[in-house]
Amino acid sequence: MTYRMMMRAAAVALALTVSSAGIAAAQTASHGGHGSADSHGSTTSIGQPGKPYEASRTVRISMHENYYEPESVSVSAGETIRFLIKNEGEFVHEFAIATAEMHKSHAPEMMMMVEHGVLLPDRIDQAAAEKMKASMGHGMHDEGNSVLVEPGKSGEVIWRFSEAQDLQFACNVPGHYESGMMGDIKISH
Numbered sequence: 001m002t003y004r005m006m007m008r009a010a011a012v013a014l015a016l017t018v019s020s021a022g023i024a025a026a027q028t029a030s031h032g033g034h035g036s037a038d039s040h041g042s043t044t045s046i047g048q049p050g051k052p053y054e055a056s057r058t059v060r061i062s063m064h065e066n067y068y069e070p071e072s073v074s075v076s077a078g079e080t081i082r083f084l085i086k087n088e089g090e091f092v093h094e095f096a097i098a099t100a101e102m103h104k105s106h107a108p109e110m111m112m113m114v115e116h117g118v119l120l121p122d123r124i125d126q127a128a129a130e131k132m133k134a135s136m137g138h139g140m141h142d143e144g145n146s147v148l149v150e151p152g153k154s155g156e157v158i159w160r161f162s163e164a165q166d167l168q169f170a171c172n173v174p175g176h177y178e179s180g181m182m183g184d185i186k187i188s189h
């Protein structure tokens with residue numbers, strides 16, 4: 001185990017300990033701001049969901065506590081990539097493609113999933129997810145730029161990148177992004 005991995009493992013333990021305090025803080029912060037949580041902003045500036053036959057290659061990513069392997073991916077503007085994501089960890093992790101700001105604005109939604117018992121540390125409660133969807137009148141994670149993966153399972157995101165810019169792939173499970181679960185996507189012309 002490298003020093004870096006040990007630091008990350010320590011950060012995971014810390015994140016789990018402080019998560020309830022974090023939820024309370026997020027509730028306060030998001031009060032009256034449900035409208036802003038709903039408007040994710042368009043995903044077209046960062047690209048759009050791609051079709052399997054458009055993908056020029058498959059990039060394999062493995063998830064751990066709390067990091068990805070590899071931690072950086074280079075793509076070309078206009079390229080469609082099929083990301084095949086395997087969760088090798090013991091907790092649920094997310095793979096989401098966005099700008100740093102978009103990841104930040106996605107955090108309250110993930111916190112809400114924890115509050116509604118949808119997102120549990122080691123699994124996703126589908127029944128609770130259906131109930132939450134019904135009460136909110138709309139789905140979650142329906143923009144195609146992210147996937148939540150349970151331990152031992154695999155997920156897929158097929159994404160067509162637009163212009164040259166710096167994006168991130170990140171996990172917005174509460175506490176994970178903060179403890180370093182993110183990687184860089186470099187898009188060049």
Ligand SMILES: [Cu+2]
Pocket residue numbers: 066092093094171172173176177181
């Ligand atoms: Cu994670």
